[in-house]
Amino acid sequence: xxxxxxxxxxxxxxxxxxxxxxxxxxxxxxxxxxxxxxxxxxxxxxxxxxxxxxxxxxxxxxxxxxxxxxxxxxxxxxxxxxxxxxxxxxxxxxxxxxxxxxxxxxxxxxxxxxxxxxxxxxxxxxxxxxxxxxxxxxxxxxxxxxxxxxxxxxxxxxxxxxxxxxxxxxxxxxxxxxxxxxxxxxxxxxxxxxxxxxxxxxxxxxxxxxxxxxxxxxxxxxxxxxxxxxxxxxxxxxxxxxxxxxxxxxxxxxxxxxxxxxxxxxxxxxxxxxxxxxxxxxxxxxxxxxxxxxxxxxxxxxxxxxxxxxxxxxxxxxxxxxxxxxxxxxxxxxxxxxxxxxxxxxxxxxxxxxxxxxxxxxxxxxxxxxxxxxxxxxxxx
Amino acid sequence: xxxxxxxxxxxxxxxxxxxxxxxxxxxxxxxxxxxxxxxxxxxxxxxxxxxxxxxxxxxxxxxxxxxxxxxxxxxxxxxxxxxxxxxxxxxxxxxxxxxxxxxxxxxxxxxxxxxxxxxxxxxxxxxxxxxxxxxxxxxxxxxxxxxxxxxxxxxxxxxxxxxxxxxxxxxxxxxxxxxxxxxxxxxxxxxxxxxxxxxxxxxxxxxxxxxxxxxxxxxxxxxxxxxxxxxxxxxxxxxxxxxxxxxxxxxxxxxxxxxxxxxxxxxxxxxxxxxxxxxxxxxxxxxxxxxxxxxxxxxxxxxxxxxxxxxxxxxxxxxxxxxxxxxxxxxxxxxxxxxxxxxxxxxxxxxxxxxxxxxxxxxxxxxxxx
Numbered sequence: 001x002x003x004x005x006x007x008x009x010x011x012x013x014x015x016x017x018x019x020x021x022x023x024x025x026x027x028x029x030x031x032x033x034x035x036x037x038x039x040x041x042x043x044x045x046x047x048x049x050x051x052x053x054x055x056x057x058x059x060x061x062x063x064x065x066x067x068x069x070x071x072x073x074x075x076x077x078x079x080x081x082x083x084x085x086x087x088x089x090x091x092x093x094x095x096x097x098x099x100x101x102x103x104x105x106x107x108x109x110x111x112x113x114x115x116x117x118x119x120x121x122x123x124x125x126x127x128x129x130x131x132x133x134x135x136x137x138x139x140x141x142x143x144x145x146x147x148x149x150x151x152x153x154x155x156x157x158x159x160x161x162x163x164x165x166x167x168x169x170x171x172x173x174x175x176x177x178x179x180x181x182x183x184x185x186x187x188x189x190x191x192x193x194x195x196x197x198x199x200x201x202x203x204x205x206x207x208x209x210x211x212x213x214x215x216x217x218x219x220x221x222x223x224x225x226x227x228x229x230x231x232x233x234x235x236x237x238x239x240x241x242x243x244x245x246x247x248x249x250x251x252x253x254x255x256x257x258x259x260x261x262x263x264x265x266x267x268x269x270x271x272x273x274x275x276x277x278x279x280x281x282x283x284x285x286x287x288x289x290x291x292x293x294x295x296x297x298x299x300x301x302x303x304x305x306x307x308x309x310x311x312x313x314x315x316x317x318x319x320x321x322x323x324x325x326x327x328x329x330x331x332x333x334x335x336x337x338x339x340x341x342x343x344x345x346x347x348x349x350x351x352x353x354x355x356x357x358x359x360x361x362x363x364x365x366x367x368x369x370x371x372x373x374x375x376x377x378x379x380x381x
Numbered sequence: 382x383x384x385x386x387x388x389x390x391x392x393x394x395x396x397x398x399x400x401x402x403x404x405x406x407x408x409x410x411x412x413x414x415x416x417x418x419x420x421x422x423x424x425x426x427x428x429x430x431x432x433x434x435x436x437x438x439x440x441x442x443x444x445x446x447x448x449x450x451x452x453x454x455x456x457x458x459x460x461x462x463x464x465x466x467x468x469x470x471x472x473x474x475x476x477x478x479x480x481x482x483x484x485x486x487x488x489x490x491x492x493x494x495x496x497x498x499x500x501x502x503x504x505x506x507x508x509x510x511x512x513x514x515x516x517x518x519x520x521x522x523x524x525x526x527x528x529x530x531x532x533x534x535x536x537x538x539x540x541x542x543x544x545x546x547x548x549x550x551x552x553x554x555x556x557x558x559x560x561x562x563x564x565x566x567x568x569x570x571x572x573x574x575x576x577x578x579x580x581x582x583x584x585x586x587x588x589x590x591x592x593x594x595x596x597x598x599x600x601x602x603x604x605x606x607x608x609x610x611x612x613x614x615x616x617x618x619x620x621x622x623x624x625x626x627x628x629x630x631x632x633x634x635x636x637x638x639x640x641x642x643x644x645x646x647x648x649x650x651x652x653x654x655x656x657x658x659x660x661x662x663x664x665x666x667x668x669x670x671x672x673x674x675x676x677x678x679x680x681x682x683x684x685x686x687x688x689x690x691x692x693x694x695x696x697x698x699x700x701x702x703x704x705x706x707x708x709x710x711x712x713x714x715x716x717x718x719x720x721x722x723x724x725x726x727x728x729x730x731x732x733x734x735x736x737x738x739x740x741x742x743x744x745x746x747x748x749x750x751x
Contacts, residue, residue, distance in 0.1 A: 045661035046677070279660040290656035294646050295413045295677070295689075297637075298670040305668060308661040311414070311677050324661070 011094055013128040014064045016149060018057050019120070021113050022050060022137035023070030023099075028258045031359060031378035037069065039137030040076045041262075042342050042360065044269055044279070045308045045323045048079065049256065050137045051288045052278075054086040059284050060145040062133065063093040066123060068116045070109060073099045079289070086287045098123065112227030118216040129209050134229065136203040140265055141253035142277070142284055148247050149206055157245035158211035159237060161185065162204035164249045173255075174200035175230040177246060185244035190230040199246060201230065202253060211242060252278060263357055263374045266323045266340045270306050291326045291343075301332055317347070325360070353377075385516060386496035387425040387433045388466075389418055390503045390571070391444070392480035392595060395542060397626045399744055400723065404443035406623055407435075407504030410708050410726075412636055413676035413691035416447050417623065418504040419654045422454045422463065427650050428512035430500065431461030434490050436483045441467060453653045464490060479595030481587055484580075491577075499580050501596070503571040507632070508620045509650055515574055515614050525579030527612040528553050528600070529572040531620045536566045540622045544569040544597065546613070554608035556601045570620060571597065619645050630723060630742045633689055633706055637672055659692050667698055676709075683713070691726075705742075725749075 026038025033041060039050035050067075057065055065088055069076050076097075079085075083095025098120050100109050110116035117124075117134065124132060131152065133145050143162070152160040166174060176195045178187040189195060207215075215233050219225050225232045238244060252274040256262040268275035279286040293312025298304055303318040312327035317334035325343040330336055333349035341347065345358040348365035355370030359378045368375050391407045401409060407418035418435075425433050431454065437444050448463055455461030468483040480501075484491075491499075498519065500512055508531075519527045530546050530553070533539055540559050546567050547555035559568060573596070575583070587599045594602070604611055619641070621632045636642050646652065659678030664670065669684040678693040683700035691709040696702055700713045705722045713719060714731035721738035725747035730736065733751040736743055745751065 285658045286660065287658050290658075292651045292653060294642070295674045296662060297639075297642075297674050298672070300672045302671065304664045304670050306666050307664045309664065309675070310661040 011126060012064075012092055013126075015129060016062060016131045016133065016146075017064040017066070017124070017127050017129045018053075018062050018133040018135055018145070019117055019124070020050070020053055020057075020065060020067045020135045020137055021116060022067050022076060023073070023110055023116060024138065025071040026138065026257065029256075029262060030259060030376055032259075032262075032357075032376070033072075034378075035072055035075075037072045037076045037137075040072075040079055041256075042325060043140065043256065043262075044266060045310045045325055047279075047286060047288045049140065050076070050080070051086070051286060052140055052142070053135045053137060054080075054083075054088065055285070055287045056141075056143050056145060057133075057135075058086045058088060058287060060143075062145060063088060063090060064127060065094070066096045066098050066120060067137075068110065068120065069097055069099045070116070073097075085289050096123070112225075112232075113229045114216055114219055114225075114233050115227035117212070118220050118227070121213060121216065124209065124213075132207045132209050132212055134205040134207065138257065139203065139253060139255055140278065141202070141249075141251065142286075143204070143249060143251070145204075145206070148204070151247050152206045152208075152245060155182075155184075155245045156243065158208050158242040159234070160206040160245040160247050161234070162202040162249050163199045163246045164202055164253055165198050166200040168198055171195045171198060171200070175234070176200055179246045183246045183248070185238065185246050188234050188238055188244075190228075190235075201234075202249060203229075204249075205229065206247075211237070215242075259357060259374050259376050263340060263355070267321070267338065269308055269323060270321055293326050296324075299332065302330075317349070383498055383516070383520065384494065384496045385430050385432075385498045385500065385512075386491070386494055387430040387512075388484070388499065388501045389421045389425070389433060389435045389463075390480050390501050390596075391418070392436055392438045392483065393503075393571075393597070395505050395624055397623065397629050399746055400626055400629065400725065401440075403440065403747070405438065405440045405504070408443040408447040409623075409629075410691060412633065413674055413689050413706075413709075415652060415654050417507065418444075418447075419652055420507050420509070421502050421504050423650075423652045424502065424508075424510050424512065425500070426454045426456065426653060428510075428516075429456070430512060431456045432494055432496070433461075433463045434466045434487070435463055436466050436480050436487075438478065438480075438483075439472070441465070447655060449655070453655055466490065476593045479593070481583070481594065481596045481599060482592075484596075485584055491580075495577075497577055499575040499577070501573045501575070505624075506570055506572070506620065506622045507645075508570065508616065508618065509645055509647065510616060511650075512574075518614060519574045519576075519612065522612050524574070524612040525576045525582060526600070526610060527574040527614050529570040529574075529614050529616050530567050531570055531616045532565070532567050533620070534564050536564045536568070537561050539628070540568045540624075542624050543571070543622055544601070548613045548615075549608060551613055552609050553604055553611040553613045556604050567615075568622075569597075570616060573600075574614075626723065626744060627741055630706065630721075634687070634704070637674065637687060637689075657692060665698065683715075708747075 022039040026033045082089045088095045178197045254265040296313040299316035302315045306321040309324040310326040314329045316332040317330045320337045322339045327344045328341045330347045331349040334347045334351045338355045340357045342360035344361045346363040351365045352367040356375045408416045452458040466487040471477040545559045662679040665682035668681045671686045673688045675690045676692040680695045682698040683696045686703045689706045693710045695712045697715045699715045700717045702719045707724045708726040711728040719736045722743040724745040727748045729750045
């Protein structure tokens with residue numbers, strides 16, 4: 001039973017639940033997130049970014065997921081619905097979208113990743129979890145969180161952080177940690193300018209709920225806190241001598257925070273074998289919505305090489321090394337090379353696009369080359 | 382409010398030869414993504430009818446596999462349903478095993494939902510139709526039975542198992558088998574609108590006629606005696622009656638034509654089907670694809686021309702597929718040339734390097750390794 005003071009809703013208690021942080025804007029994705037939260041941004045010809053963590057949850061046997069939304073939450077909340085797209089609507093499942101709410105005591109936005117979870121402690125309390133998985137809705141990767149939980153339990157850790165090795169030049173974009181022989185975290189620095197260690201946090205955390213609750217309550221009292229997991233919660237837990245475990249992840253993982261990295265990750269689906277395993281796996285089907293489109297049609301004079309194409313697309317022109325979403329039209333006489341064409345975009349005869357990301361529903365007949373840096377074609381351009 | 386129930390009628394099953402050995406026509410694959418019955422069920426859904434019975438004659442496996450427990454055709458997932466109706470009483474007794482007995486023995490569904498209007502539509506005739514308009518006309522006429530018909534211009538090869546109808550004063554005055562002697566004729570679309578009394582009338586009359594008469598035979602008989610009993614509604618536009626493997630092939634291939642495709646797949650008339658969560662199709666560096674429909678999950682490394690490729694099919698580099706239909710999960714190996722063939726699901730073509738149909742398409746059975 002979940003209790004919000006005067007209202008009670010029936011839910012099942014769970015040992016392991018997920019909270020997915022999906023409230024961010026993703027400013028560096030420019031017009032792609034003008035009216036859309038970053039987790040709802042399209043990726044890989046058929047998907048939205050949030051399909052990755054939610055499909056991961058489904059395949060990890062997690063059936064209770066709270067999704068924290070804030071920026072442009074309407075599309076995202078509607079898309080998530082009751083979790084049916086990922087099968088998270090079974091009789092034991094719960095998919096709850098959790099935008100900020102007005103309560104008897106307060107009336108504020110989520111002020112940080114930690115504050116978002118803090119404001120929903122009543123929701124978590126009702127679920128009575130032993131472990132809480134905190135995820136971000138920004139990343140492209142496949143992972144079985146249950147195996148990570150096993151490691152967390154075995155180490156009797158308070159917090160387990162999924163980590164991967166990044167290149168030295170990228171350390172300033174991540175939370176970087178130093179670990180001992182048993183992967184116990186000794187030091188954690190949020191976005192350091194320089195670091196000897198290259199072990200970076202993926203923004204995937206498993207907390208023992210008691211430790212999480214205590215840390216969040218303490219943090220909420222601090223006036224100078226940014227209420228952020230990386231900046232505030234993890235350093236405070238380290239200072240309090242909590243047991244923090246690093247869990248090494250091996251495999252494809254990308255933060256698609258910029259147009260350049262978004263484009264690159266899409267291109268990886270074509271020629272990076274590691275990235276191809278993201279959805280070409282029978283056991284780990286990536287779940288998403290079905291658009292009810294016809295199968296794609298490739299015309300008499302079309303040329304299609306090294307490309308992923310989704311249903312509903314009509315290709316009459318030339319498409320090379322590109323990602324084509326549903327219901328895209330490429331007219332005869334149009335040439336598309338190293339591009340990402342989002343749903344419903346229409347590339348007219350005469351258009352020549354090279355290294356371009358075309359936003360959804362955009363029509364163009366331009367000649368555009370993103371030779372130096374990737375060009376994003378939106379509705380206004 | 383008028384309560385309407387739809388029935389998708391799979392009785393009187395046409396055989397497309399070995400293609401329909403293990404599945405009724407209704408769940409036979411079409412255009413790499415659909416089952417034929419998806420069109421009937423989508424017509425119901427889009428017309429606001431989501432209480433639907435599916436009258437199955439036999440070969441249930443394929444139907445239950447396709448429909449399972451999905452909600453894809455329902456507007457309201459609690460109020461709507463697609464109930465598979467099997468007639469256990471007559472299944473071992475072919476002469477009694479027809480649509481009318483299936484309906485009669487499953488009358489609980491009518492007693493339970495008390496529809497005012499009943500629409501019965503076949504799964505082997507493909508068309509796109511808003512039943513709301515026909516029902517309105519049916520109600521305005523205060524009709525008990527309305528039959529839908531269409532005019533065809535290729536009667537010597539089309540609707541050869543169908544019924545020619547004569548229309549007089551807006552009524553069906555005669556119904557007789559299409560003899561295949563002329564091209565221009567009006568044919569029944571095996572689609573009927575009944576009032577509750579109208580259907581009851583059929584049940585009652587059938588008893589006195591013959592226990593072996595299905596819906597079509599009873600109607601034929603009643604029309605013969607009362608040419609003002611059955612209203613006629615003319616339908617124009619795309620109508621195809623699937624009858625044999627050759628027509629199945631033709632009706633598939635003609636969909637490669639853009640204008641025809643546009644006239645069937647309308648913007649405001651989606652065709653719903655079961656989704657399989659397959660990733661986008663992948664085209665390799667040397668792929669050559671022309672004038673073809675490709676379903677998601679396919680991987681094309683070779684050459685595909687004038688063909689329909691279904692979900693999860695692999696066409697290896699050096700393979701060449703022309704004028705063919707390849708079903709789900711089939712693998713066409715290196716240097717294999719396929720021409721005018723229908724290759725069923727889960728086949729592996731590796732050793733035989735040439736498959737070629739002549740006048741009739743060559744059919745390869747489900748699961749065969751060649």
